[in-house]
Amino acid sequence: MAKAAFTVWENRIAPVFDVARHVRLVETENGRIVREDRAELTEESPVQKARRIADLGCGILVCGAISRPVQEMASAFGIRVISFMSGDEAEVLQAWLEGRLDEERFAMPGCRRRARGGRGGRPGRGSNCGGRGRGRCGPDGRAATGPAGRGAGKNFKPR
């Protein structure tokens, strides 16, 4: 069972987590959605928003741009952050379910991933972009690239 939060705005991934106001919550089991919900992030401060995501029981956050201290706090709250994502909300959700979030089209501009030995690569130098290339993940611990189950949840270190 995995519970993920997607910060959304106008049916797309919200551009900036720090000021995001709406979140789509998805619970999955064996790669299938078993429950869905939505919630508002009325909290003023970005850290409180991250705290709220943790309180909602989400272990994964898929979001747009996020400032580094907030990402570090979210990681400290036990949330795996897949950041600097963009695209249509439904498409991103589907890609996450299928472990395809590291596809180029879901990366925000300037957050291109560099290949790394077949494991999905790592973000470009100086980039904070996403968990892609580090904590690449689909639901239930599936890796975004490579064989299912490899890579996800391993070597994930908040920057």
Added chain:
Amino acid sequence: MFTVDREWRITFFNRAAEAITGIDRKDAVGRRCSDVFRSSMCESECGLRLTLKTGKPVIGRAGFIIRADGSRIPISISTAVFRDSAGRVIGGVETFRDLSELEALRRELEGRYRVGDLVSRSPLMRKLFEVLPAVAASPSTVLILGETGTGKEVMARTIHGLSPRNRGPFVAVNCGAFPETLLESELFGYKAGAFTGAGKDKPGRFAMARGGTIFLDEIGEISTALQVKLLRVLQERVVEPLGSTHPVPADCRVLVATNRDLAELTRKGAFREDLYYRVNVIRVELPPLRSRKEDIPLLADQFIERFNRLQARAVTGISTEALSLLMAHPWPGNIRELENVIERSFILCREGAIGVGHLPEELTLQAAPRRAGSELRSGHDLLDARAIRSALEKNAFNRSAAARELGIHKTTLFRMMKRLGIPRPGKDGRSGHKQ
């Protein structure tokens, strides 16, 4: 500068926009502006949206963008409608300015740093504030060092407030305030019948701090026997209430503090070495107030604001002369002493600003003894008196040497001593003073 079409896709992205956002124009053009620009304004205060809706420009709206490395760049934007040669609206144009340097300058001018309830102008504290979020996010034990009254508990509360456990309780225990036997039952709790008078189970402070933070102040005061038990708690993360045979998990973050030199205590054998290394994982050292005097006006204002709120008063601030006295005081009791001084000033100062006459006597008497029948002296007199007394003491009451140090003629010194009511010592220090 960049332009967008009516579908919010970027159609032009200039070199300055590339430099500020860190994004190549070939990556930006054709993408939605919110995915490229990633501004705090996109979702609710988009200037371009307003401009395209109303036809009116937006000028100088401030916010921030987030670059690919996670850094926040403060910016200001201006927007206008973009028309083709026929005058038809084909999109919008946005110009934006990087305010990072301006922001840094503003912070420098304002010169204050803030984390939670802690506020400071001191570079020493600034360094501390920079690492505090990382310290708070870590689950490790923190050792907070500082003289008495430097705000160790405030620091502990701030760390707790910033930590992932901030929804849990914050339990503070002053280890120096309990006799050894009582401290043990206070920390770990006891079971009914554990000793005479233990009628029912009592949870310890570790149990009360479950899910939160326990703050053990004056850790240097605990007995060696209790140190062993505390070491076990820190190593195994379990506590054993007195009279219990079952250990209970200690699910709390541990922060400890002391005003003593733990390394020295360890060398002397008064503090266990293994416990010292166990608590000294992350060390936070609070500077004494005398090393951060630039914070005195800021702290005084903070206390005045608080006492105004608590006592429903309208004290407006502190006079320049009174502040000079506060700045000249050595503050052996640190921030707590300053807080007491402001609180006591509130007794005499009902309204307006706190003046020299409202300050407690130990502050003004230390500067100069009160002359019989004298009214309130000015802050300058008090400061002069303090300087003279200090010079006299330093020069073993040799008045000529003291005058030399002060850069005044000795007759001026005599006259000032007389005017300020500084008694002449029975014997001039000349005989005993070595030049």
